[in-house]
Amino acid sequence: MAMVASKPLRTRRKMQRVTIMDVAARAELSPSTVSLYFRKPDAVSAAASEAIARAIEALDYVPNLMAGGLAAASSRVVSIIVPSVRNAFFAETVTALQDELGKQRLQVMLSHTEYKEHDEENLVRTALSWAPAAVVLTGLSHSAATRRLLRDSKVPVVEIWELGSPTMDMAVGFHHDQVGHAAASHLLQRGRKRLLFLGARLHEDRRAARRAQGFVEAARNAPDVTAEIIQHPAPASAEVGAMLLGEALHRFPNVDGIACSNDHIALGVIFECQRSGVAIPERLSVMGFGDLSFSAAANPSLTTIRPPGDLIGKEAARLIIARLAHLGAEPEQAVIDTRFTLLHRQSS
Amino acid sequence: MAMVASKPLRTRRKMQRVTIMDVAARAELSPSTVSLYFRKPDAVSAAASEAIARAIEALDYVPNLMAGGLAAASSRVVSIIVPSVRNAFFAETVTALQDELGKQRLQVMLSHTEYKEHDEENLVRTALSWAPAAVVLTGLSHSAATRRLLRDSKVPVVEIWELGSPTMDMAVGFHHDQVGHAAASHLLQRGRKRLLFLGARLHEDRRAARRAQGFVEAARNAPDVTAEIIQHPAPASAEVGAMLLGEALHRFPNVDGIACSNDHIALGVIFECQRSGVAIPERLSVMGFGDLSFSAAANPSLTTIRPPGDLIGKEAARLIIARLAHLGAEPEQAVIDTRFTLLHRQSS
DNA sequence: GCTCAAGATAATAGCGCTATTATGTAGCTG
DNA sequence: CAGCTACATAATAGCGCTATTATCTTGAGC
Known part of the structure; x- marks a missing residue:
């Protein structure tokens, strides 16, 4: 029965x-x-x-947002992938993104590659598992598989902190080679002729590498000017900056202008110059990149280039929100150049 | 029909x-x-x-992790709430957490209160909307509503970066008053008698406030020693440090030992001393808190107290993973004191 | 009084997966 | 070779919500 x-x-x-x-x-x-x-x-x-x-x-x-997301076939999560959270630049952008998106009740899910581009694909895959409302990536170089995954998923994508190569969908950032140009121009304008670019981890940090490249390029276009790059494989820090200055003075005794890949390096250069009695800016002009919190208060205060980390976050959030509002409509590409600012202070 | x-x-x-x-x-x-x-x-x-x-x-x-999470009535998300991502301390902990949890395919969802404790409750509420596997909070002071929400949800909770008051569930951190004690003892040991604590945003940063309190307490227990706190309402930065030193020299001309609420402040103090010709450590001993990346490279190198931000993240992750592995079992409380390290360098 | 539109509320059928139970299929034992 | 166990696979019924469609209510217009 x-x-x-x-x-x-x-x-x-x-x-x-x-x-x-x-x-x-x-x-x-x-x-x-x-x-x-x-x-x-x-x-x-x-x-x-x-x-x-x-x-x-x-x-x-x-x-229960999972039930909601499942039923709606999309969540209110925005997945953000940056190289490192410990980097003050990205921290600023992430904070801005979180604030702006939060106002629309969008949640941020954050991952970091630690500059291993190879990991990005897996992070993107995981991100897509949450059917995110949008994905934010750092930089413009991504593996073919990553691109395919994102394209197939039809999720809005914003690439931040770099412009130059073709973008996948939307992008907010600036041109790093232009940063290098600006730094070189500034030092040339101050009458410097023997230039150096001090960089950390240039083989992994493509954006820093592009700044270095732009710097050398611009410098070498000027008459009677020499420009070289000295780098260190470790992440940027004041300690690395101090070491790099030692090497610089040793290999190029008559260097008179130095641009650093970021302010941490520049800070180390300043300290090391103090210790070795090299007068800044009299004998040596020094400039950084980042305008970190200590740069204005340094002794001498540090000439630097300020990337608009906060603005990048805000604009990226704006693009995402706009896109979500017109989900039906034909998605319009958007590339926003946020530029950057050179802050001339005592060190140059 | x-x-x-x-x-x-x-x-x-x-x-x-x-x-x-x-x-x-x-x-x-x-x-x-x-x-x-x-x-x-x-x-x-x-x-x-x-x-x-x-x-x-x-x-x-x-x-589709949302479908999975819905069916399983719990997701593989760990929600982390910190005061600020821009703060290097928390960035380190978050990175460690992300790395360790990632190995178990646990995702991190990050939020920040910007030191507005009032917001925490909303963030917790949103976090719980994802049926997280665990929640990580910073510090030990949380509103009654927050506690109730978390208790009712039965989600494992780890409180990080502070020990002292009773904990909700698990905790990993150290005693900030002990940091203050250690700083005072160190300066006393160096023969300093006119002590100052320079702090930023002490009314919002409870942990910094506890360090200040511990410092003054320990100092005043010694004979013939004076100790005061000078503070500034803005977030910690070298600029604020420079200003605070100005105020310190003005109000307490014979100060001979200074502890700062963090290394950014101390860096500002060092720069300002250079500018005003105050010899460190001869006339003035200076110490910080944090052992940030520039501290060892400073001129003079900075005596400081290093909080184990990385370790806190690792231990918190370990506790979470252990708890998830024995979900059935009676949850055992765990409080881990990670301690901290005093690094004696040239500035004291 | 009757129609119709607009506004408000309700009924229904999944979204894509997991937990639980059920079923099948060897491999043993005595 | 029945009877059992251990292992592998399958069937089933939701998880809690949203999108879509359907229904109900009201008031205007003639």
Whole structure:
């Protein structure tokens, strides 16, 4: 007798979690209306809204964003992949992104490659597992597989902190070779002729490498000027800067102008010059990149180039929000050049 | 005639997304087995595993973690809430957490309060919307509502970067008053008697405030020693440090020992001393907190106290992973004191 | 009074996966 | 060779929400 076959053996944890149904029951409305209350508050009457708000309050309801994301086939997560969180530049951008996106109730999921571009593909794959509303990547060089994954997923993509090569979708940043140019021009203008670029980890940090390249290129276009690059494989730090200055003075005793791949290096150069009695800027002009928090307060204060990390984050967020607002429409490409600023201070 | 009533009007986007069913079909297995392949690879035969792997590869399958999380009633997300990402301390911890958790395929979702404790509750609420596997909070002071939310949710909680008050669940960090004590002891040992603590944003940064308090307490316990706190409302920076030193010399002309709430402040103090011709350490001993990347390279190199930011992240991750492994078992409280290290350098 | 539009609310069928249970298939034992 | 166990695979019923469609209510217009 097959009659008894389907006893409801189904226990399943049936958590006593508060759901949208509980809220609906308490507000004496249907779950649909409660859902609408969250998604399109204007479509719900004032009376209903109030009842729902009261029920939420009373039950301490916390919506389940995974259920929502699954049903809607897209989450309110924006996945951001940067080389490193410890880098003050990216930290600034991430903070701005988080603030701006947060206003639209978009969540940030952050990952970092530690400058191993090879990992990016896996991070993107994981990111896509959350059906993100958008993905933010750093720089413009990505593996073919990464590009394919993103293209197929049709997720909006913003590439930040670099312009130059073709972009996948949207981009916000500036041209790093122009930074190098600007640095060289500045030193030339100060009458410097024997120039050096001190860099850290240039083989991994492509953007720093492009700055170095732009620097040398611009310098060598000027008459009677020499320009070289000295680099160190370790991440940028004041310690590395001090070492690089030692090497610089040793190999190029009459160097008179130095541009550093970032302010940490420049800080180390300043300290080392103090120790070895090299007068800045009299004998040696020094400039950095980043305008980190200590740069203005240094002794001498540091001439540097300020990348608009905050603005990059804000603009990227703006592009994402705009794109999400017109999801149906033909996506328009957007490339925003945020430029950068040279801050002339005492060290040059 | 009611017969036609339920035409399948249901179109619904039916994305052509690749699902676990597609993988199963291609591997000629059931979806259950494919799911098992992801969750408990050992339970699947070698032959089946291989077929599944091939199908995944061929279809470029990306699992939908939201569907998984919904079905499993818990996600592989660990939500981390720190005061600020721009702060090098927390950046280090977050990086370590991300690395360690990543090894277990746990994702980090990061938020920041910008030192507005009031926001924490909202962030926790949002975090819980993702049914996270664990929540990491900074510090020990949280609103009653926050505590209730977390308690009710039964999610593992780790509080980091501070010990002292009672903890909610697990905690990893150190005692900030002990840092203050250690700093005072060090300066006393160097024969200093007129001590100052220079701090930034002490009303918001409770941990810095506790360091200040510990410092003054320890100093005043010694005979013939005076100790005061001077503070500035802005976030810590070298600029603020320089200003604070100015104020310090003005108000306490015979100060001979200074502890700063962090290395940025101390760096500003060093620069300002250089400018005003105050000899460090001859006339004035200076110490910081943080051992930031420039501290060892400074001129003079900076005596400082190093908080184990990396270790805190690693230990927190370890606790979380251990807890998740024994989810059934009675959760055991864990409080880990990571201590800190005083690094004696030239500035004192 | 009746139609119609606009506005508000409700009913319904999944979203893609996992947990649980059920079924099949060897490989032993005595 | 029945009877059992261990292992491998499959069937099933949701998880909590949203999108879509359907229904109900109201008030205006004639």
